[in-house]
Amino acid sequence: MAKNVFVIGLNAMNAERLRRLRGVEDVVFHPLLTPAQVSDTQEFDMPALLAEAEQTLDAFDGSIDAIVGYIDFPVSTMLPLLCKKYGTRNTSLESLLKCEHKYWSRSMMREVVPEHTPKFTAFDPFDDDALSKIGEADLRFPFFVKPIKSSGSRLGFRIDSPEDFEYATEKLRAEIRLIGEPFDHVLSQADLPDEIRAIEGHFCMAEQVIGGRQCTVEGYVHDGEVVPYGTIDSIRYPQVLSFFYYLYPSTLPPRIQETMWEITRKVMGHIGYDNSGFNIEYYWDEVQNKVWILEINTRIAQSHCDLFEMVDGVSHQQVTIDLGLGRRPDMPSGEGPERVAAEFFYRVFFRDAAVARAPSRAEIEVAAEQIEGARIVSYVKRGMSLSELPEQDAYSYAVASVWMGANKQSKLLWNYEQVMKRLNYEFADILE
Structure with a gap:
């Protein structure tokens, strides 16, 4: 019998990638919602999106064997809700939010790897006294601010002065509810500790500035086993925060990569994340020989799909599909036509x-x-x-x-x- 896999936001490029994966000869991929609804827009009506997805799934005349996605918000947060309802494999909503809710995520990191976690605090950008409260949390200029839930690098700012903070606050107040309000809808579905429930979707994070050579560790958890499988360098344009290119495999020293992989195992095991792919962004400060965690993403990085295919022989969407179907990922290494990508x-x-x-x-x-x-x-x-x-x-x-x-x-x-x-x-x- 064919396996039916529903892919949220499936587009033509990714449909082609999926057909090249290993072990999908008996898999039929079905689109669930359109890219225009979940990625090519900045407005997300979460109740309406979930209702339309459920309507499509309810009307399907066949088995629903997996529901997957490869896109950040809102797709990543929809998956645990849909998978729970239709009995397919995914991590729990609470474990996902321990990664995606930036304040909760930092709190989890601080519990298990405090030496790799920068100082942080949450603040309300609509609070006129926010800057003084950030100072009371022992954060001084420079620091970085970002929403507790964002997508990509959107609405992230380095703050070197009160004027910088005023500029960032103006931008945050104008735009943060675009994701803050739909994220609140997701939070309302979860069993949250009181401390986390108080940090609403429109809140922001202020964090100690960290830096160095940036990279991303891609990994997955299968039945409780945390498996990192690749490290990708993130190279920025000179003197700015914008990315120039992603490079795979990483050029970081092997000992630094192994340190990051060990931190990854500790953090994801502590969170209780399971049966899903993820990636963690890191910095290695060469001067202090210090490894810092930047953030956790609860999906494979779509930008890295072709890099893995060129170097290892298959897109790491292999991980997403295999886990969705309850299989241990069949992810090769070094079997592609290129040495770097x-x-x-x-x-x-x-x-x-x-x-x-x-x-x-x-x-x-x-x-x-x-x-x-x-x-x-x-x-x-x-x-x-x-x-x-x-x-x-x-x-x-x-x-x-x-x-x-x-x-x-x-x-x-x-x-x-x-x-x-x-x-x-x-x-x-x-x-x-």
């Missing part, structure tokens, strides 16, 4: 702008043909404003992504330059 982000550093010109589909295809196996996705169209792009960081806009592999890192960078010479973007009405 990267996703590059072509960014512009404007407050906003109008897209005056974007490459045509034919131009993108010609550019991709310069490097065997390269894939390019442009996120903008002529006439749109950059501010229409969802899930952008506070300092730049990613207008295109380029995935490619090579036999060494320097060749990757050279190839990226050759590809970008073929792509021509122009902007008007630029706000610097």
Whole structure:
């Protein structure tokens, strides 16, 4: 009998990836909700999304063998609710929120690995005395602020002065309820400690600034066993917080990677997360030889799918599908055609702008043909404003992504330059 797997927000690119996985010959993938509803938008009506998903599942004439996703909020938080109702495998809502609710997550980290957890406190951005209360929590300039629930690097700010905090607060007050209110709906479904229930969806975190070489450890938990399986470097543009490219495998020293993997096992075991994929972002401060945890994400990183396929032979969506079906993930290592792989982000550093010109589909295809196996996705169209792009960081806009592999890192960078010479973007009405 065929296995029926429902994928929230399934698009054409990921449908193609899924068909290349191991052991899916007897699996039928079904879309559940559209990308426009769960990823290509900044507004999420959680009760309506859940109701529509349930209506689709209730109307299905067949077995529901797995419900999965590969997207951050709101998909990640919908999965435990839907899987519990339909009896499919996933972690519990409470264990997921111990990762996604940033204050609860930091509290969990502090209990088990305090030496790798920065100082932190929660605050209400609508509280006019928030800055003084942050100071009372022993946080001094500089510090970092972000929502207790966000997506990507959205609404994250480095604070070096009261003026920076005033600017960040203005932005947070204007936009934070877009995710805060739907996140409150998810929190209302969970059994929360009183301390956590007091930290509502529109609250924010203030954290000690940490830094160094950034990376992400991808892993999963299968029947209580925590299994890290890859480390990916996150390389930033010089002097800014925006990412330039993700590189796999990591170039960090093996001993540092093993330290991160051991921390990963401790933290995820302590949280009680189970039968789902995840990733944890880390910093290694080379000067102090200190490893810091940045945050936990309750999904595989979609940006890393092609990197694993190029280097290891299969997208790590293998993990998501196998776990959803109750199988131990069949994730290979080193069986791909490339030794290294990267996703590059072509960014512009404007407050906003109008897209005056974007490459045509034919131009993108010609550019991709310069490097065997390269894939390019442009996120903008002529006439749109950059501010229409969802899930952008506070300092730049990613207008295109380029995935490619090579036999060494320097060749990757050279190839990226050759590809970008073929792509021509122009902007008007630029706000610097």
